[in-house]
Amino acid sequence: MGLPRTSVxxxxxxxxxxxxxxxxxxxxxxxxxxxxxxxxxxxxxxxxVFRVPPGYNAPxxxxxxxxxxxGKAVIVSWVTTEHRGSSEVIYxxxxxxKHYKAKGEVTTYKYYTYSSGFIHHTTLKNLEYNTKYYxxxxxxxxxxxxxxxxxxxxxxxxxxxxxxxxxxxSFDSNNTLTHYEQNPSKGQTVLFVGDLSYADxxxxxxxxxxxxxxxxxxxxxxxxxxxxxxGNHEIxxxxxxxxxxxxxxxxxxxxxxxxxxxxxxxxxxxxxxxxAYIIVLASYSAYGxxxxxxxxLEEELPKVNRSETPWLIVLMHSPWYNSYNYHYxxxxxxxxxxxxxxVKYKVDLVFAGHVHAYERSERVSNIAYNIVNxxxxxxxxxxxxxxxxxxxxxxxxxxxxxxxxxxxxxSAFREASFGHxxxxxxxxxxxxxxxxxxxxxxxxxADSMWFHxxxxxxxxxxxxxxx
Numbered sequence: 001m002g003l004p005r006t007s008v009x010x011x012x013x014x015x016x017x018x019x020x021x022x023x024x025x026x027x028x029x030x031x032x033x034x035x036x037x038x039x040x041x042x043x044x045x046x047x048x049v050f051r052v053p054p055g056y057n058a059p060x061x062x063x064x065x066x067x068x069x070x071g072k073a074v075i076v077s078w079v080t081t082e083h084r085g086s087s088e089v090i091y092x093x094x095x096x097x098k099h100y101k102a103k104g105e106v107t108t109y110k111y112y113t114y115s116s117g118f119i120h121h122t123t124l125k126n127l128e129y130n131t132k133y134y135x136x137x138x139x140x141x142x143x144x145x146x147x148x149x150x151x152x153x154x155x156x157x158x159x160x161x162x163x164x165x166x167x168x169x170s171f172d173s174n175n176t177l178t179h180y181e182q183n184p185s186k187g188q189t190v191l192f193v194g195d196l197s198y199a200d201x202x203x204x205x206x207x208x209x210x211x212x213x214x215x216x217x218x219x220x221x222x223x224x225x226x227x228x229x230x231g232n233h234e235i236x237x238x239x240x241x242x243x244x245x246x247x248x249x250x251x252x253x254x255x256x257x258x259x260x261x262x263x264x265x266x267x268x269x270x271x272x273x274x275x276a277y278i279i280v281l282a283s284y285s286a287y288g289x290x291x292x293x294x295x296x297l298e299e300e301l302p303k304v305n306r307s308e309t310p311w312l313i314v315l316m317h318s319p320w321y322n323s324y325n326y327h328y329x330x331x332x333x334x335x336x337x338x339x340x341x342x343v344k345y346k347v348d349l350v351f352a353g354h355v356h357a358y359e360r361s362e363r364v365s366n367i368a369y370n371i372v373n374x375x376x377x378x379x380x381x382x383x384x385x386x387x388x389x390x391x392x393x394x395x396x397x398x399x400x401x402x403x404x405x406x407x408x409x410x411s412a413f414r415e416a417s418f419g420h421x422x423x424x425x426x427x428x429x430x431x432x433x434x435x436x437x438x439x440x441x442x443x444x445x446a447d448s449m450w451f452h453x454x455x456x457x458x459x460x461x462x463x464x465x466x467x
Contacts, residue, residue, distance in 0.1 A: 031415035055142030061214025159274035162187030165353030168395025193353035194231025194317035310428035319352035346454035353391030429457035
């Protein structure tokens with residue numbers, strides 16, 4: 001006489017939970033969730049998300065990013081196609097009748113047989129914190145109106161970041177962006193960890209796909225800043241078709257405020273935004289000793305005042321700690337160069353992309369090795385950051401599903417699914433993090449953590465996934 005059906009169900013549920021908790025106690029979780037193995041497919045050129053806005057010479061591909069170091073400026077960018085038009089932006093504070101004007105610059109470029117439209121970049125300066133601004137572009141022809149909200153003063157909280165990487169323009173990409181937009185956590189700024197349009201996957205790096213991507217993401221990035229990281233798909237180096245200038249489309253289309261942090265190139269820079277100091281590094285620019293990026297980072301890290309900006313976050317494209325058999329150890333040489341600094345200056349979190357899946361590490365470091373001592377294993381280190389791979393935006397190359405086995409001890413949670421994440425910085429000691437897979441409801445978190453600041457509350461926080 002067996003157990004009643006309900007008792008059997010409860011019995012196996014308990015067994016499953018016990019098994020999950022035992023794994024969690026050791027900090028290693030490979031998610032049992034299995035996404036349908038369906039190849040990502042790019043949306044067709046006539047998809048509604050690529051629609052050109054109506055009107056003569058209407059601005060399109062409107063996007064904003066931070067325009068200075070402290071969050072009191074915004075760079076507004078857009079494209080006109082019929083002719084140059086005006087680079088003027090008219091803007092005003094909500095509930096105010098006083099309008100301001102700013103004029104910018106226009107650039108164009110050619111890539112193989114493609115000629116770009118007129119690409120406008122205009123910086124709005126001396127903005128007030130915690131203020132909603134409306135802005136208009138297309139002055140003189142078809143005017144389009146958007147808005148954004150400036151961050152709180154440097155050091156103030158709470159503040160919520162969205163995290164997206166390797167987005168592309170597939171149907172899965174559209175799901176990712178929709179889930180981010182509908183997430184009840186309501187991200188206020190996106191930290192984008194590289195690989196935007198994937199235009200280089202098309203014959204001759206078809207730059208029309210840069211235009212479609214710009215129209216696709218406009219629904220978010222015209223209203224809140226995306227902080228750009230350059231990935232390998234932004235290099236667009238193709239000497240076989242006469243294109244020998246790396247990053248040409250990216251640098252013409254997506255400016256960064258690099259000069260504000262004394263960087264010499266737009267691929268590595270820093271900003272302050274509310275309670276966070278964000279450092280963007282370039283995985284595909286020279287980073288060895290004596291290089292400009294090395295010298296800049298060496299001088300940059302000591303400048304971070306954790307009393308002013310308690311949270312120190314680093315963005316890069318190629319992950320340092322990755323247990324998938326894709327792009328395995330590609331970030332190793334940069335890790336060897338910079339990881340000791342990350343531990344010394346107590347970086348809280350490092351976000352990367354490149355691997356098309358999700359993974360969160362324990363707080364670990366691997367900085368003791370000196371060639372002769374044999375100490376070359378990652379070890380638990382509560383002065384080290386948590387490393388998170390968020391290259392799961394949904395691009396046409398599909399998911400990374402082949403993982404190294406067994407799961408290494410430094411890997412706390414991993415899953416091959418598309419999605420995005422949010423980071424809610426609550427105060428100087430606590431931040432709540434959640435990862436959302438596309439297959440779930442907008443509010444569901446497949447992985448979540450309370451992170452504790454490494455300077456102001458350096459208790460162990462990486463043992464298990466917890467909400």
